[in-house]
Amino acid sequence: MIEATDADFKGFEQMQHDLIYDTPKYGNDDDYADQHAVAIFEIFYDAVNGRPDSRGGVHRINMLPTTSHVYFGSVIGATPDGRKAFKPLSEGISPSQGVDKQGPTSVIKSASKIDHLRTGGTLLNQKFAPQFFEDEDSYNCLTALIRSYFALDGHHIQFNVVNADTLRDAQKHPELYRDLIVRVAGYSDYFNDLGEDLQNEIILRTEHV
């Protein structure tokens, strides 16, 4: 593993593939994977919380990098989750880009295993295609999704509605967008699972929404 990450997975592509596609990941309501997220949270909390600062106060922890996950990623080498060197880290408590395969409810379940109440705030970002906001029923479901998260003591959630440029990028880099669900027509599916023609059609349609 150390050799592979030192080489930024050059010559270790099979291993990188297995790490990306065949390893349990936080964000899928999988207790095996999620226990590691919880453990890391606890280590961070114990290391920082309550320590005195230079102005007579004490430190508290937040789990919200705003945009600094991009900067932090740019100074960190390849990581054993299959992430290449200098690519962005995950955003706050959001799963790493593209690893959440079971949809938004599972992400919320995973995120709520962390104890948000002991932090000053957390950040959870979810990606949706605009086709998920097409009628009152879908709004009501989204409302219920948010309420459920707060009922589970979640702190903060925000939604990105993806645009056509993002979809084009997803065509080029499908491994970064495995979680991206789009609504096709009376039916929704992972963007990655669609044929190229249909992907192009959805890109066109997204531009016109």
Place this chain on the structure above:
Amino acid sequence: MKGLIFSVKRYSIHDGPGIRVTFFLKGCPLSCWWCHNPEGILQQPEEVKVIEKVGDMEFIKFRQAGEYYSVDEVLGILEKERPFLAESGGGVTFSGGEPMLQSEFLLEALKACKGSGYHTAVDTSGYSLPTNYSAIIPYTDLFLFDIKHLDDDKHEKFTSVSNTLIINNFKMILDSGIDVMVRIPVIPGFNDDDHHLEKIKSFISENRTDNFIKICLLPYHRIGSSKYKRMNIADRMEGIEPPSASRMNELKQFFAKTGIKVKIGG
């Protein structure tokens, strides 16, 4: 007693009210030309080719479509989703394939789900023995029922089965008083000519009851075509284009004349 399931979808918001979990049961007695879930037809596990990309490299993997689930495993999945189902007034939907093909498992699963307090829906082609429907009716809150074509010859040509049984089952289910949403796939060149649309509209008007709560018009789409390629199956819909958004709106208004709520999509 285990059921063969080829997909479990969480945050399913188009297969009945609220946030649901939809279980897709594998195996279907129909062979519709426009089927978008060809991996749901065969009633046994099968290998499906998937391509996984890492940078510019492609890794080909054969994934098994179809796994056996016990009723307890189904309940376990629902239990994990319970906060969302409860908050949204959602529940569980059994779809397919044709879920009635595994009617014993379906009955056990529905009983257990009802017993645990979940709203239950069954998405069916209507092609199963009437006794199978009578058995599940006490444990089903909602049927999503397909009406594809009212002319038997055309129905048989494009789906490989007669519609007689389907229409009889439809009437029986409506008579039971359970909520029914009718799903009409809008397939260009198959069931969308004026004469046939008029016929479906009259059929709906004649059968209108209080528990006939919605008509869902499902526009034909080409999502299946990439699956056909991956599975090496001939695509009988080659060259057929999906109906336009304006055409779908036109049909929505047309069916609204029945007095029943019409929706485009699930």
